[in-house]
Amino acid sequence: MIVKAKNLSKKFGSGYAINKVDFELEREKLAVLGYNGAGKSTLVKLIGGILRPTTGSLEVFGENPAFSPEIRKRIGIASHNPMLYKELTIRENLEFYSKLYGCSTDIRVLAEKLEFERYLDKRVSELSRGFLQRVAFAKALINTPDLLLLDEITSGLDISVRDTILDMLKKYKGCIIFTTHMLEEAEFCDCFLVLKFGKRVYFGRNFNEAVEILNEGS
Amino acid sequence: MRVLELAKKDLKLEFRTKSSLSLMLLFSLTSAFLFSAAISDPEEIFSSLLLLIFLLTGILGYSTSFLKEFDSETIEGLKASPLTPQQIVAGKIVFNIILMFTVQSIIFPVCYALFDVSGNFGLSFIVFTACNASIAVAITALSPLLSQSRSREMLLPVVLFPIVFPLISSTVSLVNLALSGNIELSQILFVFAYTGIITSISMLTADKIL
Numbered sequence: 001m002i003v004k005a006k007n008l009s010k011k012f013g014s015g016y017a018i019n020k021v022d023f024e025l026e027r028e029k030l031a032v033l034g035y036n037g038a039g040k041s042t043l044v045k046l047i048g049g050i051l052r053p054t055t056g057s058l059e060v061f062g063e064n065p066a067f068s069p070e071i072r073k074r075i076g077i078a079s080h081n082p083m084l085y086k087e088l089t090i091r092e093n094l095e096f097y098s099k100l101y102g103c104s105t106d107i108r109v110l111a112e113k114l115e116f117e118r119y120l121d122k123r124v125s126e127l128s129r130g131f132l133q134r135v136a137f138a139k140a141l142i143n144t145p146d147l148l149l150l151d152e153i154t155s156g157l158d159i160s161v162r163d164t165i166l167d168m169l170k171k172y173k174g175c176i177i178f179t180t181h182m183l184e185e186a187e188f189c190d191c192f193l194v195l196k197f198g199k200r201v202y203f204g205r206n207f208n209e210a211v212e213i214l215n216e217g218s
Numbered sequence: 219m220r221v222l223e224l225a226k227k228d229l230k231l232e233f234r235t236k237s238s239l240s241l242m243l244l245f246s247l248t249s250a251f252l253f254s255a256a257i258s259d260p261e262e263i264f265s266s267l268l269l270l271i272f273l274l275t276g277i278l279g280y281s282t283s284f285l286k287e288f289d290s291e292t293i294e295g296l297k298a299s300p301l302t303p304q305q306i307v308a309g310k311i312v313f314n315i316i317l318m319f320t321v322q323s324i325i326f327p328v329c330y331a332l333f334d335v336s337g338n339f340g341l342s343f344i345v346f347t348a349c350n351a352s353i354a355v356a357i358t359a360l361s362p363l364l365s366q367s368r369s370r371e372m373l374l375p376v377v378l379f380p381i382v383f384p385l386i387s388s389t390v391s392l393v394n395l396a397l398s399g400n401i402e403l404s405q406i407l408f409v410f411a412y413t414g415i416i417t418s419i420s421m422l423t424a425d426k427i428l
Binding site: 045048049050069070072073075077079081083084085086087088092096097099100101102139 | 219220223224227230231234235290291292294295296297298299300301302
């Protein structure tokens, strides 16, 4: 089992962002669907070890990632917060993260795949939103992770780059947890988790059923 | 090694933007000039003035490396990486001690000259470095705790002063003794023990803070 969440809850102030969510994931591609405020980003942060659960249990490769650096080493995460240092160049940012993860990935090859090799020596502060997303995606791939967490990674991207990323995701051998607003982007996934106000309302393999439940009452 | 990578990244950022360094240098130089002009015999209270300048400069400068990580949300990248919270705090401590040493290397001789101090420069510099490093550790350890507070700039000095209070009298008397070429072992040991305790507390609480 790669991810196992049982009664997983995360509370901010008086409200629950994630409320008693259960699911298990093998080496598959999971799309997390939900409208704004459904808890998608919180779930990704919990699985990525950025946040700690308030109650319930979460196991990624058998351990809670928030307490295990060794597990976090096997996870790659990209979200709408690019987690990049604006005053450093793209190359310096990627080299820094590569050293933190203790890996020796060829940054140039990664940049070529995502079409930003000409901008490697540009400061992050000079990049457009679309380029930032590409670099954030490259950062997530730097440690060739067994589990890739992507939170709204395709928002603000050109169609061609979006297609390149989706193509890379379809071919990706590891496990992927992918959140998106664009339902058609999620179709390539093996299973679907629908969240509403932090609660799980669907978990299964039928895309149409997931979309139907998501749209119920909206 | 990851701790050093984090400190190296912060140094690269700092020497590129010079935001904390210029702020600290400007503040401490201005304070030194003001004190030298306003006080008739600053040599008498050299160690106290020095401590005051570096304490206030530290409050301005040392907390920024953590605050920047929180404000730009890059702290999430560090938390998602294989770095432990202790390594993150340790990386920031290493960076701030280097920053402190850079500022002190410039300001200490300036104050020494401006305040017209006569005494053992080398020994007083070394002794003050040990005390100043302790202050840097205390401020670094406190800053993530207060970073999410709305009135963090106001809270830091309020919380910091009682914590560094035991260090103040030791620093003043140690620097005064060092200027006359002497050193009191028990007080130097106290400074090292204080630094050790503050470092241990910051490591033990890092899990809860970050």
